Amino acid sequence: MSNLENVHKCGLVEVILFLLAIIFGTSCSICSKTMMSLHGTNGTYDDDGEPEMELFQKPLFQTFGMFIGMLFGLVMHWFVLFFRVPFPGYDFGERNDDGGDVEIPTEKTSLVPKNNKTDDATEDLSPTAKEIPIWMYFFLAVPAIFDLAATALCMMGLQYLDVSIYQMLRGSGIIFVALMKQHVLKEHLYKFHWVGVMWNVVSVVIVGATALLASNGDSDEGATGNVSSAQTFLGVCLMIAGAFVQSLQFVFEEHVMKMDIPAPPLLLIGMEGFWGTLLGVTVMYPIAYYLPGEDHGSYEDPFNTWAMFMNSRNIQIAFIIYFFAIFFYNLFAVMVTFMLSSVWHAILDNFRPITIWVTDLVIYYAISPSFGETWTNYSYLQVAGMAVLLYGTAIYNAPNEGSVLLKGQWWAFGINLSKEYETIKLEQEEAEIDAKWEAKRHEFKVRTHSSFIESPRISIHTQALRGIGAQHN
DSSP states (O other): OOOGGGSOOOOHHHHHHHHHHHHHHHHHHHHHHHHTTOEEEEEEEOTTSOEEEEEOOOHHHHHHHHHHHHTHHHHHHHHHHHHTOOOTTOOOOOOOTTOSOOOOOOTTSOSSOOSOHHHHHHHHSOGGGSOOOHHHHHHTHHHHHHHHHHHHHHHHHHTTSOHHHHHHHHTTHHHHHHHHHHHTSOOOOOHHHHHHHHHHHHHHHHHHHHHHHHHTSOTTSSTTTTSOHHHHHHHHHHHHHHHHHHHHHHHHHHHHTSSSSOOOHHHHHHHHHHHHHHHIIIIIHHHHHHSOOSBTTBSSOHHHHHHHHHHOHHHHHHHHHHHHHHHHHHHHHHHHHHHTOHHHHHHHHHHHHHHHHHHHHHIIIIIOTTSSOOOOTTHHHHHHHHHHHHHHHHHHTTTSTTOOOOBSOGGGTTOBOHHHHHHHHHHHHHHHHHHHHHHHHHHHHHHOOOTTSOOSSOOHHHHHHHHHHHHHO
16 A cells, blocks of 8 residues: 655645745744733723733733634635635536546447436535535534644743744644554554654754753843743643644644545634634633633733723734734645645644744844844754754655655664665656556546447447448348
8 A cells, every 4th residue: 555645745836835834924923922022001090190001911812813813714715615716625616518527438338328417417526516514614613622722722831931942842743743643544654754753852852951941041031031940841831732732633634624525725714713713702711711810810801901902002013913924824834734734734833943033033133122032041952952853854854855865874873764765766656657547548538439329429430330221221
């Protein structure tokens, strides 16, 4: 059995989608961290008549805002359906004027044409061209639950970590995705895949150690130097838990978009937004309001959040930017899952720390020291963690261009998996030959018509037979 479903080739479209997801993902993460650093007022004033300012640390509000942004996917879904706009994942079942494929006649083919064109047309339609069943809309509540839990965990962990460390810890999701693809989806992974996963584990350990060491440094170094070691450790644990739940979401999304009756990508995004918004209003916020905390007696007070949002223009502007960044990130990330796989979605999250790291340094040193990240004594260790992360990802991405092939070189640490790469190459060549034969067969199938079947165009063979019959009469 071929295992090429786990070896994906990246064309120009896939590369563009991947880069767009990185750009909007970077903007989303930085904007999220920036919003938690903003101060605003809830409309109250002190004794001197000045508005009372407080820090806008509202991680659940950002989670709620993410789902509201994803609701725009439903608008795009209906727009694509109504105007029949070509979009990946949508097949409107258009057929050729000649009625589509024609059966190749054999000795078992009936000479009498069957009047079942309607049934054949329905069967030939791809699943996405058929009407989406009602149960699918409820089924898509599952990834929304995963998304809600994972995002809430990550947002809570982000309060105690720098954004680059936060993003790299999310890279541990590839470990869980690989395990679930192997043991849940029953998709075979090669040895080099597991070597890549192993190096990702090493990078997660390095990054986690960086966060713990940095918390013991000077309090004025870095964006999170004012938190304790216990809080940093809590942040690391929350991030790893969020990465696990996020991996459940990635694998489920890949599965639901490739079922016999698949969910189109835009519908998936939109329904995740719908169910997430509903769960946010009915479950997340009521629990957060009644749980004790530092936000006016609650873990997060939605009434105070709304008051601060309505009375603080800087928070409104930051949220609008976050709104569009989170929607387009989710759109392109889901498209990466659809065009490639859930592992590539996890790889996408592993690439984002590089752009976040560079962007944060530029913001801190070139724009404003109030935002971004500064270089600390432990940043070198963080760079090492990033290098290991990229190394592991490049191994996992083999044998595509730009990947690292383990053939016994010094950087492969003596590991030689040349036989696996040769096996993949042979399977790819066989798959290309099969695809060419299938294309030729399809072309022959379309162009071949039986002369015994009634047709507006009478064939030469039929005319000859009629002529012979007339001569005998």
